[in-house]
Amino acid sequence: MSARAILLMIGKRLVALVVLIAILSFLVFSLVHIAPGTVVDAYLGGKPATPELVQALTERYHLDEPFLTQYWLWLRDALVFDFGESTLTTLPVTDEIGARLGPSAFLAVYAYLLTLILGVIPGVVAALRQRKTLDRGLVAGAVVALSTPPFVMGILLLYLFAVLVPVFPAAGLGEGFLDQLWHLTLPALALALCVAAFLLRHSRASMIKVLDQDYIMFARARGLSRRHVLVRYAFRNALIPVVTVSGSLLAFFFAGAVFVETAFSLGGIGELLVQATETSDMPMIQALAMLIAVLIVLANLLADLAYVAIDPRIRFEGRSA
Amino acid sequence: MSPHTERVPASGPPVLDIEDMRIERAGTGDPIVTALDLRLAAGESVGIVGESGSGKSMSAKALIGLLPEGVVAKGSARFDGENLLDLSERQWRTIRGRQIGMIMQDPFTMLNPVMRCGRILEESLLAQRRLSRAERRAEAIRRLAEVGITDETVVDRYPFQLSGGMRQRVAIAAALARDPQVLIADEPSTALDVVTQREVLALIKRIQEARGMALILITHDLRVAFATCDRIQVLYAGSLVEAGRADDVRERPLHPYSQGLLLSEPPADRRVRQLVAIPGSVPSAAEVRDRCSFESRCRWARQVCRDGEPPLAVVGDDRRSRCVRLPEIEAEMAALLSKAEEREDGPAGSRSDDALIDVVNIQKVFRSGGRTVRAVDDVSISVRAGESVGIVGESGSGKTTLARMLVGLESPTGGEIVIDGIPVRRWRDLTTNERRRLRRTVQTVFQDPYSSLNPMRSVGWALKEAIVTHDRGATGVERRVGELLESVGLSPGYARRRPASLSGGERQRVAIARALAVEPRVLICDEPVSALDMSVQAQILNLLRQIRAERGISCLFITHDLSIVRQASEYLYVMHLGKVVESGPTESVLDHPRDDYTAQLLSSVPRPEEQWLTT
Amino acid sequence: AGTGPAARKDPDGGPRPADTARSADPGKPVSDQHIPRLSLGIAGQITLVNPAENMGAGGLYANQLGLEPLLRIDAQGKLQPWLATEWKRVGDKVYEYTLRQGVKFWDGTELTSQDVKYSWDRLRATGSRRSAYFAPVDTVEAADTYTVRVRLKQPDASWQYTPAMWYSVVFQKKFAEQTGTKFGQPGTLLVATGPWKFDSLNPATGMELSAHAGYWGGKPRVDRISVKSFADDNSMALALRAGEIDLAPTVGGPTGFDAAAGGGTVTTVGTCATSLLSLPLQQAPWNDVHVRRAVAHAIKREDIVAATQGRAGGPESTLMSPLLLRTLGSEKEVKAALEEVETYPYDLKAAKAELARSSVPGGFRFTFKTIAASAPIAQVIAAQLKQIGIDLEIKVLTETAWYAELGGQNKPLTYFETGPCVPDPSWAALFLSTDKTGAPVGLNFAGYTKPEMKKLLADGLLEQDPQERLAIYAKVLEHLGEDVPYVPLYAEGNTYASIDYDLVEFGSFWSNMPWVLNVIPK
Amino acid sequence: MTEAAITTPQRLTGRRVRRRPPVLIALCFAFMALVLLMAIAGPMLAPHDPAQQDVLGSLAPPGAEHWLGTDGLGRDVFSRMLAGAQSAILGPLVIALASMVCGNLLGLLAGYRGGIIDSLVMRWVDLMVAIPSLLIIIVVAGALGGGYWLAVGLLIVLTIPTDARVMRAATLEQTPRPYVEAAKTLGVTDGRIMVRHIWPNIAAAAVANSVIIFAGSLVSLAGLSFLGLGAEPGTPDWGQMLSENQPLLFTNPVAIIAPGIAIALTATSVNLVGDWIYEKMSSRGAGR
Numbered sequence A: 001m002s003a004r005a006i007l008l009m010i011g012k013r014l015v016a017l018v019v020l021i022a023i024l025s026f027l028v029f030s031l032v033h034i035a036p037g038t039v040v041d042a043y044l045g046g047k048p049a050t051p052e053l054v055q056a057l058t059e060r061y062h063l064d065e066p067f068l069t070q071y072w073l074w075l076r077d078a079l080v081f082d083f084g085e086s087t088l089t090t091l092p093v094t095d096e097i098g099a100r101l102g103p104s105a106f107l108a109v110y111a112y113l114l115t116l117i118l119g120v121i122p123g124v125v126a127a128l129r130q131r132k133t134l135d136r137g138l139v140a141g142a143v144v145a146l147s148t149p150p151f152v153m154g155i156l157l158l159y160l161f162a163v164l165v166p167v168f169p170a171a172g173l174g175e176g177f178l179d180q181l182w183h184l185t186l187p188a189l190a191l192a193l194c195v196a197a198f199l200l201r202h203s204r205a206s207m208i209k210v211l212d213q214d215y216i217m218f219a220r221a222r223g224l225s226r227r228h229v230l231v232r233y234a235f236r237n238a239l240i241p242v243v244t245v246s247g248s249l250l251a252f253f254f255a256g257a258v259f260v261e262t263a264f265s266l267g268g269i270g271e272l273l274v275q276a277t278e279t280s281d282m283p284m285i286q287a288l289a290m291l292i293a294v295l296i297v298l299a300n301l302l303a304d305l306a307y308v309a310i311d312p313r314i315r316f317e318g319r320s321a
Numbered sequence B: 001m002s003p004h005t006e007r008v009p010a011s012g013p014p015v016l017d018i019e020d021m022r023i024e025r026a027g028t029g030d031p032i033v034t035a036l037d038l039r040l041a042a043g044e045s046v047g048i049v050g051e052s053g054s055g056k057s058m059s060a061k062a063l064i065g066l067l068p069e070g071v072v073a074k075g076s077a078r079f080d081g082e083n084l085l086d087l088s089e090r091q092w093r094t095i096r097g098r099q100i101g102m103i104m105q106d107p108f109t110m111l112n113p114v115m116r117c118g119r120i121l122e123e124s125l126l127a128q129r130r131l132s133r134a135e136r137r138a139e140a141i142r143r144l145a146e147v148g149i150t151d152e153t154v155v156d157r158y159p160f161q162l163s164g165g166m167r168q169r170v171a172i173a174a175a176l177a178r179d180p181q182v183l184i185a186d187e188p189s190t191a192l193d194v195v196t197q198r199e200v201l202a203l204i205k206r207i208q209e210a211r212g213m214a215l216i217l218i219t220h221d222l223r224v225a226f227a228t229c230d231r232i233q234v235l236y237a238g239s240l241v242e243a244g245r246a247d248d249v250r251e252r253p254l255h256p257y258s259q260g261l262l263l264s265e266p267p268a269d270r271r272v273r274q275l276v277a278i279p280g281s282v283p284s285a286a287e288v289r290d291r292c293s294f295e296s297r298c299r300w301a302r303q304v305c306r307d308g309e310p311p312l313a314v315v316g317d318d319r320r321s322r323c324v325r326l327p328e329i330e331a332e333m334a335a336l337l338s339k340a341e342e343r344e345d346g347p348a349g350s351r352s353d354d355a356l357i358d359v360v361n362i363q364k365v366f367r368s369g370g371r372t373v374r375a376v377d378d379v380s381i382s383v384r385a386g387e388s389v390g391i392v393g394e395s396g397s398g399k400t401t402l403a404r405m406l407v408g409l410e411s412p413t414g415g416e417i418v419i420d421g422i423p424v425r426r427w428r429d430l431t432t433n434e435r436r437r438l439r440r441t442v443q444t445v446f447q448d449p450y451s452s453l454n455p456m457r458s459v460g461w462a463l464k465e466a467i468v469t470h471d472r473g474a475t476g477v478e479r480r481v482g483e484l485l486e487s488v489g490l491s492p493g494y495a496r497r498r499p500a501s502l503s504g505g506e507r508q509r510v511a512i513a514r515a516l517a518v519e520p521r522v523l524i525c526d527e528p529v530s531a532l533d534m535s536v537q538a539q540i541l542n543l544l545r546q547i548r549a550e551r552g553i554s555c556l557f558i559t560h561d562l563s564i565v566r567q568a569s570e571y572l573y574v575m576h577l578g579k580v581v582e583s584g585p586t587e588s589v590l591d592h593p594r595d596d597y598t599a600q601l602l603s604s605v606p607r608p609e610e611q612w613l614t615t
Numbered sequence C: 001a002g003t004g005p006a007a008r009k010d011p012d013g014g015p016r017p018a019d020t021a022r023s024a025d026p027g028k029p030v031s032d033q034h035i036p037r038l039s040l041g042i043a044g045q046i047t048l049v050n051p052a053e054n055m056g057a058g059g060l061y062a063n064q065l066g067l068e069p070l071l072r073i074d075a076q077g078k079l080q081p082w083l084a085t086e087w088k089r090v091g092d093k094v095y096e097y098t099l100r101q102g103v104k105f106w107d108g109t110e111l112t113s114q115d116v117k118y119s120w121d122r123l124r125a126t127g128s129r130r131s132a133y134f135a136p137v138d139t140v141e142a143a144d145t146y147t148v149r150v151r152l153k154q155p156d157a158s159w160q161y162t163p164a165m166w167y168s169v170v171f172q173k174k175f176a177e178q179t180g181t182k183f184g185q186p187g188t189l190l191v192a193t194g195p196w197k198f199d200s201l202n203p204a205t206g207m208e209l210s211a212h213a214g215y216w217g218g219k220p221r222v223d224r225i226s227v228k229s230f231a232d233d234n235s236m237a238l239a240l241r242a243g244e245i246d247l248a249p250t251v252g253g254p255t256g257f258d259a260a261a262g263g264g265t266v267t268t269v270g271t272c273a274t275s276l277l278s279l280p281l282q283q284a285p286w287n288d289v290h291v292r293r294a295v296a297h298a299i300k301r302e303d304i305v306a307a308t309q310g311r312a313g314g315p316e317s318t319l320m321s322p323l324l325l326r327t328l329g330s331e332k333e334v335k336a337a338l339e340e341v342e343t344y345p346y347d348l349k350a351a352k353a354e355l356a357r358s359s360v361p362g363g364f365r366f367t368f369k370t371i372a373a374s375a376p377i378a379q380v381i382a383a384q385l386k387q388i389g390i391d392l393e394i395k396v397l398t399e400t401a402w403y404a405e406l407g408g409q410n411k412p413l414t415y416f417e418t419g420p421c422v423p424d425p426s427w428a429a430l431f432l433s434t435d436k437t438g439a440p441v442g443l444n445f446a447g448y449t450k451p452e453m454k455k456l457l458a459d460g461l462l463e464q465d466p467q468e469r470l471a472i473y474a475k476v477l478e479h480l481g482e483d484v485p486y487v488p489l490y491a492e493g494n495t496y497a498s499i500d501y502d503l504v505e506f507g508s509f510w511s512n513m514p515w516v517l518n519v520i521p522k
Numbered sequence D: 001m002t003e004a005a006i007t008t009p010q011r012l013t014g015r016r017v018r019r020r021p022p023v024l025i026a027l028c029f030a031f032m033a034l035v036l037l038m039a040i041a042g043p044m045l046a047p048h049d050p051a052q053q054d055v056l057g058s059l060a061p062p063g064a065e066h067w068l069g070t071d072g073l074g075r076d077v078f079s080r081m082l083a084g085a086q087s088a089i090l091g092p093l094v095i096a097l098a099s100m101v102c103g104n105l106l107g108l109l110a111g112y113r114g115g116i117i118d119s120l121v122m123r124w125v126d127l128m129v130a131i132p133s134l135l136i137i138i139v140v141a142g143a144l145g146g147g148y149w150l151a152v153g154l155l156i157v158l159t160i161p162t163d164a165r166v167m168r169a170a171t172l173e174q175t176p177r178p179y180v181e182a183a184k185t186l187g188v189t190d191g192r193i194m195v196r197h198i199w200p201n202i203a204a205a206a207v208a209n210s211v212i213i214f215a216g217s218l219v220s221l222a223g224l225s226f227l228g229l230g231a232e233p234g235t236p237d238w239g240q241m242l243s244e245n246q247p248l249l250f251t252n253p254v255a256i257i258a259p260g261i262a263i264a265l266t267a268t269s270v271n272l273v274g275d276w277i278y279e280k281m282s283s284r285g286a287g288r
């Protein structure tokens, strides 16, 4: 395998990624211009428009420059994580996001692990028990979970496990790792179930497809044990398409996190986004939109790389017949 | 033991003794295989021959204990004193791979795509043998050498980096890694090119003989079975209809079906006047329960044939047949066989000058992912009025690409095409009128009858569209649809049916009718029969021949099968790697090949002679 | 559980702690109980502690634990000593304050008049969000180490309360000068004199405070305070229920909060602030006084009070709460002064009759603009006006857009709460002010421009005699009663919630001092 | 030859599509019909005026008068549930139809013709994939001020490319099939090939996809209302009820559980029906 081919592929992906992010940044920047009122209004965020303040804002955001220059200057600042100050709190936007990143990251990682556990394992089990009661139950459950958006799931879980049978806390973040784990279980579940259902269907279908392949039959016919074939053959091959979708799962997570964080008041960046939209905190909205876009794009790149690592066919594409 | 089966002593003590094996769907009890008997002596090779769906693969799977869920096997299959059909999963462990090995049809799907060939071999080796890493690798390399792969780097390659033949060799090595006594080979060469096919079969034969291993070779190709096996079992719709020594069956088939199959195979060495086709198409085992399975298509069928399933009677030395009327019809069958031997001489005289299609130095280069493929490289051919031109060549030689350029589905990267006097290098530049004329001159019949008809549209709809597209003001469309259907041997009632309810042969007939709807002057047939069952192939070849005779249209017949091309064409081009390597009147090219490649192709055509697999 | 009028009493029938006056000496806690750690919950974020800059009521309440004003206002609106031991009006426009001696900052240095001058100058500088409150001030002087002298531009009766308010707190000059623009930011914080020092601040999660051992009132009995931020009432209630917080000093929707927190947790006290339905006088048909009167009659305050989910202290029918006027006279005097003021009790018949006399006798359609938080009240108002044929379409705006509308030319029909009040009736002038040309400015959202009003409001500040002032403000209310630019809806209330603790003297002015000193166990 | 005798071997070897128990599908259809009925006649069926406030009688528990109790403003939750079906159904219906028409058209063109349309659609899709559409809507609606029809409009714009992508992929799968090529060589016009040949073969995917879009946008719209960016306050809307009544989790949980379950159940039955339609329609052509 040539490392060059991989580097080339990564290089190409990176270029595409930079272009994509450039386009997104332009759209995000333009947000202040499509918002109702003047651009200064957008940056004022409801503060009285004293001449001094207007002057300061005009200077801060280069509002007297032509549109494209403004964009360029904005982008230059954005590249060093300077998105301006929140109109609501007057703090640098990046600081505020930094302070909020913790709970969101914890939630995201927790939910991601739950998703993998609740998605892949039952998916594989269902595929192995195809057409049995367990399979049907899992598949039906998956449709329900898939159709229940995180905020509804969150509220239902909240009602069931915090009100009816209060085993989990209804709000808050907790302190220390275990306490946080306990506090974030319901939100992470609410976030994970929908995506896990998607993953369950995906991995089940993929596993069924793989189990049907000739090479599985051939491996068995050669006398390899069932377990060996399941683990080394079926599971690994079934994982390939699962890995490819896992990158796009992150997009689901971000959308879902907005709702779950709101429903459980977790004070993460999802909630910050909602708060920023409610208060038209433009610099904050811009920074968050960029952050999320970049994270999603990077996650997709990672998924692609994982795909390359796990599936040799991609690696050798350039060379094989 | 079933009452009607008398055992015939086989050549040696059997390693595997199958008696009355039945395979059925667990839920409904629908049979898949109704009765299979087979006795396999050590070192012996038995061929199971049958058309698609006859239950060959299912039988193989039953014998290695890997029937799909919902399918069960009953009866007995004694191996080493135990009935294979009753074994538990735990007992199977000591048998699979170690006692009985299996290889399957498709080398492209049989090997784990994400595992290197070396790993595949190593993990197949017996686990008890504690070997170091290096030793395992050396063993893998040794095993590869046994199957004729001397390139050591293969152990570090992934399956998709190998050619089909190589993959099949790796698979064979893997299947033999635990040194089984019996090898079941389920169509091991079907997916391969003729040349590779011969190599792989020769390899299997060689190893079988060298190891003294018993072999069950499953194939749909009688010629392959004759050439490879000591004994033959013919399977039809799930039941064994005839069994006997290979030579005996070839010379004197004793069941109408075996005979029909034999006759419908176009001979490679001569042109026959007409192929003897079996009418209809293959039923499923469930449909022919409790009667002779071949009854519905048999020209000798009588009421007796419908009164219960006929027994498998001993009809000679190591010969069995399931035909109840055999004594009555044996003579008639023999007569038919000799009649089919008659050969027809190829058309005499030179080609006409009236070129309908003239292709000059045409080229097609595909570029994808940085690679360039010269699919068609500087090819010149011509098709004259009234003649049938054959193009033969192995897979990937550019035949289809050439045909597609002729009808504007692909545009050439160089060269010129003139059809009916119109230069058609770029279809886009043509006027509507010219295009219409071209469409009316050239029509196509595609390879795959299952997807060449729109599954959502009825047969009548498709034919009507073809008629109306070319003749907007057409009148009596319904009537013409009926006529078209009749001209391809279908009743007008078929107009209402959807493709899904048609058999492969019927679909191909409809596809031909659709092409004929515009009354073309040239019919391009791209492998029109290769997706069809053997017994149906002859029907279609006959139909094409009949249409040509009736309508006097030209034909460009593309195939990879030399025997078919001999029956279907008068002038022949041989293609190899995008180039025409040889051309000339079919008879003379096939009888006296001048090019090495043509000669190689010819020698690869399965034939019963011993030396087919050894040279 | 609920906070209706019935719940106004302690279960034992006695007055609630919230309604009792603070009895301890200045700087002393009301209760002697030692509390190692008190967790407070606030809805919203604390983003910084710079008193010239910060926003959001929640943050201000937390700030008040470390930052102190010179004086204290008691429940009756009377001034009491705090950092200053004495205060007097030495001239028409000159006030003098004598600082308590031995007041130590958190770093051990002593508070001097220099610090007060610096703090106030900084608070009244342009760009400070508090500059409007210091508008009457001409200069602040440090007369000697312990004397601060304030000179006003003109006599102003409302000034007397300013040194007791949350916006005139004192911090250390040295630290502020050293830290420059970083002053008050989460990483820097500030140095002040309050009983609890600011240890750390995280805008996302909250704030940590610890007892100031050298506090002038003696080391406070609460060792540590953590202030936790919550996104909304609901999560705060759940945290209270789960024991994660001990006390939430400010609750937006007491009924829902109480339910979520498990019941019996909330205490609400009415304040001197009045929430208002603002009618855009410049637009038809609101320029027709009959329409406005019709609306005023159609409003059923009880329902609106109920819809505030317990936040309201009770219905209110005048823009200036009687509580404000009580600083100018006795209950009887106030009552007498308000004799002539027209009010509009709920009376559908009267409302319809008024509307019939207007230009739109059959009713009309209009858009009611509001922010998400006020949507429930808006819905109730819409339902009530529908009964007399006025069809309101509710449009929810983002806060920015809403503020922009309020500041723009075409004022919206809307409803708002006026927020923390000052004990002087002049405070209400905020909603009535006009500029030199007579055009509405500031918070005059109704666009009320009656010429007489300007003079009355100016006189109210110049006049120092309470009796005279009462008469002036009664006159103001008479005009408002006649013209109805605003429909007063309810007295805004303060609510705290706790399972284990109560807050003493939880009146209109509770948050102007380090209020945790007023915590007592239940 | 009998009719049965001509079934193709492929038909038999091909995995039979597993039908879900029709009972379940029937239940789904029944539930969808119920929701539809509520959407059309909800306010008429409602025992109370869904907007009728009774502030002093708020937070009544479920009982004979108010089956699901009352909310914070004393409105009848059951009546609001009935009336809320309308905004739950109407927007998604518009979105599903609009994106089906535009998406199918674009997808067919992109898949069959390739070229500029194809690149445009794919770039558009790339953008959409980079940021989930809900986040885009939250941001844009946040900047513009929200509103039900704004959300519907944005969702249409954002779902068209995803629909187009699915249709493009389906078309790309059909285009190289011999039946399309046969039609081309017969001289059938491109338009006719797309509409009369290809579309019927991808209709199953098209319909199923629209059904999924319907369910998806139902959920998305509810979510936006939940965040206060969807339905105007006061309009009965399940998503809005969910957020309005969130403080009632302890006092009158039914008021919040009911709309949540309504959203989940509607989406579930729509999704199940979508799956079923897909299986049903794609087995109609059968064969390969």
Ligand SMILES: Nc1ncnc2c1ncn2[C@@H]1O[C@H](COP(=O)(O)OP(=O)(O)OP(=O)(O)O)[C@@H](O)[C@H]1O
Pocket (backbone or CB within 6 Å): B025, B032, B050, B051, B052, B053, B054, B055, B056, B057, B058, B059, B068, B069, B070, B071, B220, B284, B285, D009, D012, D013
């Ligand atoms: N998983 C299954 N369950 C039930 N029936 C099956 C299954 N797979 C195949 N069959 C049936 O078994 C019959 C025999 O299939 P089999 O694969 O053995 O045919 P074959 O002779 O190998 O044909 P081919 O030449 O096409 O490989 C077919 O008619 C098919 O309908």
Ligand SMILES: Nc1ncnc2c1ncn2[C@@H]1O[C@H](COP(=O)(O)OP(=O)(O)OP(=O)(O)O)[C@@H](O)[C@H]1O
Pocket (backbone or CB within 6 Å): B366, B367, B368, B373, B374, B375, B393, B394, B395, B396, B397, B398, B399, B400, B401, B402, B560
């Ligand atoms: N669209 C395409 N893009 C790239 N390469 C192509 C394309 N179509 C065909 N080829 C390549 O062109 C070569 C010739 O293919 P073609 O289909 O014409 O062969 P063929 O002789 O018809 O083979 P077969 O017997 O398998 O049908 C092959 O190597 C194939 O991989």
Ligand SMILES: [Mg+2]
Pocket (backbone or CB within 6 Å): B056, B057, B058, B186
């Ligand atoms: Mg087979």
Ligand SMILES: [Mg+2]
Pocket (backbone or CB within 6 Å): B399, B400, B401
């Ligand atoms: Mg081909």
